Amino acid sequence: MNINVKVGQQFPLTIKRLGINGEGIGYFKKKITFVEGLLPGEVALVEVVAAKSNFIQAKVVRIREQSENRIKPKCKVYDICGGCQLQHMTYDAxxxxxxQIVKDALNKYAAHIPSDIVKPTLGMDNPWGYRNKNQFPVQMKGNKLIAGLYEKDSHRLIDIKKCPVQDKKTIQVTNEIRKILQNEQVEICKNPNKDHGLRYIVTRVAKHSQEVQVTLVCTDDRLKHHAQLVQQILNISFVESLSININKEKTSRVLGDKTIHIGGKKQITETLGEFYYDLSPDSFFQLNPDQATAMYGEIEAQAGLSGDETVVDAFCGTGTIGIWLSPKAKEVRGMDIIKEGIADAKKNAQLNERENVHYEVGDAYVIMEKWIEEGFKPDVITVDPPRTGLGMKAVDLINRVQPHTFVYTSCNPSTLSKDLAHLTKKFNVVNIQPIDMFPQTAQVEVVVKLSSNNV
Structure with missing residues (x-):
């Protein structure tokens, strides 16, 4: 049905459900309408901001009937920042x-899997202050250096000095650093294609040790010669590591390929459960260590290890999952095409004295073929792929190897469900556990246990 709707038009709308990005969804004359900031059951006067052939995008003019699940956001810039999507919603909701996001994705892409298998989401006791890392772009606004996040769908930088989802130490250190940078009149890069200077302040805290790691992302290495600046940053409380990362590219990627250590420790040490991890500035690590412990515990439970199993941690990154599983496994092997990640995985295995863990650099398909030819067949395979999911090549590999247990950890219910639709040719879905790794946002992690249907 072609509905004639114009930008600027206003009409009342009842919200029926939330979309995958946390936006309210209603229907105007049967045409789907998306409105950020509204909750199911709410009635609001909305104004059209975009009218497409198959949907309407609108903004709130006035809420007429509020949901009982609506609360006041903690963040003063919540409505413009875009970093969080659900601060206006109670945590239980x-x-x-x-x-429900997981159930909806299953119904859409893998309807043969019953949605009632999805368990209640595993949440946090305190869903605030959990992020252990921030990556703030910097900019001069008049004579003032600001750092923060870009307003959603814009290039306007929001100056952020407080953030309720960020660990307080990362914010405190960032605020101290920008005072130092401004006092030292450090040059700020406006356009990496033309200019040079500082682009980002990156701070990461190890929650267990409380050590803070600072990385200044620049177009070149000039700041390493600024001895006074280096010493002032290292004098900030809890700062134990300082590096410069070189990134000249005009992309959304924060870190470039080259990192130069210029003061303090090269790495900081974090703990998950009983395991220790040395973190380099460019090492991947979970942004929510407390909830990562819960997630890895869930992966361990789903794997159901007794001590006799061989395990493959495919696409293993820095090896955190494989190392976590290793005490209850006979042998753990992991592979990844990113050599820096494998180097960190080997270091972490050595740090934790895990002699039954082995890592190799290379394509998962090639490495797996080699292992099988050598007589090694995994009893359990675990994966934690990027948001794009496994893809058909990896799905075909898993189906062909067909371990008795496959544990799939996903950060995207849609690509997970698409993969499950094909994995269920060789596996039965036993358990689906959503985990809230990022409270106040629309993101959700899911741990799925599949068992071979050939057992």
């Missing part, structure tokens, strides 16, 4: 919504 957030958890229910995230389980």
């Amino acid at each position: 957030q958890l229910d919504f995230k389980a």
